[in-house]
Amino acid sequence: MAVLIxxxxxxxxxxxxxxxxxGQEILSNIISSQVEFxxxxxxxxxxxxxxxxxxxxxxxxxxxLDTAKVTFKDLDAVAVTHGPGLIGSLIVGLSxxxxxxxxxxxxxxxxxxxxxHIYANxxxxxxxxxxxxxxxxxxxxxxxxxxxxxxxxxxxxxxxxGRTRDDAAGEAFDKVARFxxxxxxxxxxxxKMSKEGNPKAINFTRPMINxxxxxxxxxxxxxxxxxxxxxxxxxxxxxxxxxxxxVASFQQxxxxxxxxxxxxxxxxxxxxxxxxxxxxxxxxxxxxxxxEKAKKEKLDVMIPPLVLCTDNAAMVGARAYYLLKEGxxxxxxxxxxxxxxx
Amino acid sequence: xxxxxxxxxxxxxxxxxxxxxxxxxxxxxxxVCLTGELGAGKxxxxxxxxxxxGVKDYVTSPTFIIIxxxxxxxxxxxxxxxxxxxxxxxxxxxxxxxxxRGGVCVIEWAEKLAGLRPKNCQEIKIEIEVIxxxxxxxxxxxxxxx
Numbered sequence: 001m002a003v004l005i006x007x008x009x010x011x012x013x014x015x016x017x018x019x020x021x022x023g024q025e026i027l028s029n030i031i032s033s034q035v036e037f038x039x040x041x042x043x044x045x046x047x048x049x050x051x052x053x054x055x056x057x058x059x060x061x062x063x064x065l066d067t068a069k070v071t072f073k074d075l076d077a078v079a080v081t082h083g084p085g086l087i088g089s090l091i092v093g094l095s096x097x098x099x100x101x102x103x104x105x106x107x108x109x110x111x112x113x114x115x116x117h118i119y120a121n122x123x124x125x126x127x128x129x130x131x132x133x134x135x136x137x138x139x140x141x142x143x144x145x146x147x148x149x150x151x152x153x154x155x156x157x158x159x160x161x162g163r164t165r166d167d168a169a170g171e172a173f174d175k176v177a178r179f180x181x182x183x184x185x186x187x188x189x190x191x192k193m194s195k196e197g198n199p200k201a202i203n204f205t206r207p208m209i210n211x212x213x214x215x216x217x218x219x220x221x222x223x224x225x226x227x228x229x230x231x232x233x234x235x236x237x238x239x240x241x242x243x244x245x246x247v248a249s250f251q252q253x254x255x256x257x258x259x260x261x262x263x264x265x266x267x268x269x270x271x272x273x274x275x276x277x278x279x280x281x282x283x284x285x286x287x288x289x290x291x292e293k294a295k296k297e298k299l300d301v302m303i304p305p306l307v308l309c310t311d312n313a314a315m316v317g318a319r320a321y322y323l324l325k326e327g328x329x330x331x332x333x334x335x336x337x338x339x340x341x342x
Numbered sequence: 343x344x345x346x347x348x349x350x351x352x353x354x355x356x357x358x359x360x361x362x363x364x365x366x367x368x369x370x371x372x373x374v375c376l377t378g379e380l381g382a383g384k385x386x387x388x389x390x391x392x393x394x395x396g397v398k399d400y401v402t403s404p405t406f407i408i409i410x411x412x413x414x415x416x417x418x419x420x421x422x423x424x425x426x427x428x429x430x431x432x433x434x435x436x437x438x439x440x441x442x443r444g445g446v447c448v449i450e451w452a453e454k455l456a457g458l459r460p461k462n463c464q465e466i467k468i469e470i471e472v473i474x475x476x477x478x479x480x481x482x483x484x485x486x487x488x
Contacts, residue, residue: 088436145406167403179380225381226475338411
C-alpha cells in the first residue's frame with residue numbers, strides 16, 4: 001500500500017504544502033510565492049508576512065490536495081516543520097497540521113527544517129539507484145539562513161562538522177546585491193552578472209578557507225563594502241565592467257570557500273558522495289566548481305532541482321516518510337522550536 | 343551600565359571587547375537598539391554583548407529568520423530588521439512583545455522601529471559610525487521609557 005503524506009512548511013517567508021507518495025514521488029508541491037498560485041488567488045504577498053501564513057495556509061493545503069488529486073481521507077499522515085524558524089510562522093503550520101491529524105485520526109510527524117533540506121536529495125530522479133547507495137554522504141547545506149557541512153551516516157545519524165560563525169552564504173549574496181543596488185533576490189542576479197565579469201579581477205579575502213570546517217562570510221561582505229568605498233573617493237558608484245568584475249570576484253570568493261572546505265571534508269572523512277542542499281545550490285558557479293573539483297577527486301555530487309532546494313514542503317514529506325517508517329511520530333503537544341538544531 | 347558616551351574601536355577584536363563590557367551589565371527587559379551601515383560591525387558588537395550576557399553559542403546573523411533566541415544568564419533575543427520594510431510589518435511579527443519577556447533584546451537596524459519604541463523597559467541606543475576601513479566610533483546613550 002502506498003503511503004501518502006501531506007506535508008506543511010511555514011518556517012520563514014513561504015507558506016507551502018505538498019503531497020508525497022512513499023517518500024519519493026511528489027504528487028503536488030505548492031509554494032505561496034509561486035506565480036501560478038498568485039494568478040489563482042490574486043494579491044501580492046509581501047516579502048515578510050508571518051501572519052499572512054494564516055490567510056494562505058488553508059488555500060495552499062487545498063491546492064496541494066487538489067493538484068495531487070487526493071482528498072483528506074486518502075492521507076496516511078500529516079508532517080510539519082516545527083523548527084528552526086520564526087516562531088509565529090511555525091505555529092501557523094503546526095496548528096494546521098495538528099488539527100488535520102486530530103480530525104482524521106492519523107499520525108502527526110514533526111520534522112526539522114534542516115533535515116528536510118538534506119532529504120530533498122531523496123526526491124531526485126533515478127531515485128532507486130541513488131537511494132541504495134546514498135549513505136553515507138556529506139551534505140553542504142547553503143541557504144539564506146544557514147551554511148553547514150553535515151556528515152550523514154544514515155537516517156537520524158548526523159554530525160555537523162562545520163557551520164557559519166556569522167552570516168549565511170545566501171545572506172552575503174543578498175546584502176552585497178542590495179549594497180550595490182543591483183536588485184533582490186541577490187543570488188540569481190549576482191550569478192547572472194558574474195558571467196560577464198572576471199572572477200579574478202579583485203582578490204577578495206577568503207576567511208578561514210584553510211582553517212577547519214566552520215565558515216565566516218561577513219568579512220567578504222565587508223571587503224566588498226570597503227572596496228566600493230575606496231572607489232567612491234575617486235569616482236561615483238561602479239558601473240559596467242568595473243561592476244561586473246566586483247560581482248564576479250565576490251561570488252568567486254564565496255564559492256571558493258564553500259567548495260574548498262567541502263572537498264577537504266569529503267577527503268578527510270573519506271566520504272564519496274556529496275549532496276548539495278538549500279537555495280544557494282542554485283548558483284551555477286557553485287555547481288560547476290563543485291562538480292569540477294569533485295570529479296578530479298572522484299567524488300559523486302548530487303544536486304536537487306531548484307524548486308526542491310529553496311524552502312518547500314515536499315522535502316518535509318520526504319523526511320517524514322522515514323520517520324513514519326521508524327515509528328517516530330509526534331504527540332499533539334509537539335512545540336515550535338525557533339532554534340531547533342540538527 | 344557602561345557609561346554613556348563615545349568609544350573608539352580600531353578593529354573587530356576591540357569591538358567585541360566593548361560588547362562584552364556592555365553585555366555584562368545588561369538587565370532583564372533591557373532593549374539595545376543598534377544602528378550603523380552595512381559592514382559597520384553590528385553583528386560583531388552583538389557577538390561581544392552576547393558573550394557578556396553568558397551566551398556560549400555562536401551568535402550568527404538573524405537576517406533571514408529575523409529573530410534568534412539564545413540562553414545566557416538571561417534569555418537573549420537577537421533581532422535583525424534589515425529585511426522589514428516598515429513599522430507595520432515589525433508590529434505584525436510581534437517584535438515588541440519580546441521587549442518585556444524578562445530577557446535582553448538586541449536589535450539591528452533599530453531605526454526601522456520608528457514609532458515602535460520600547461515601553462516599560464530600558465532602551466540603550468548604540469550608533470556605530472565607520473571612520474576608516476578598520477576604525478569605528480561607537481556612541482552609547484540610554485533612555486528610560488515609561
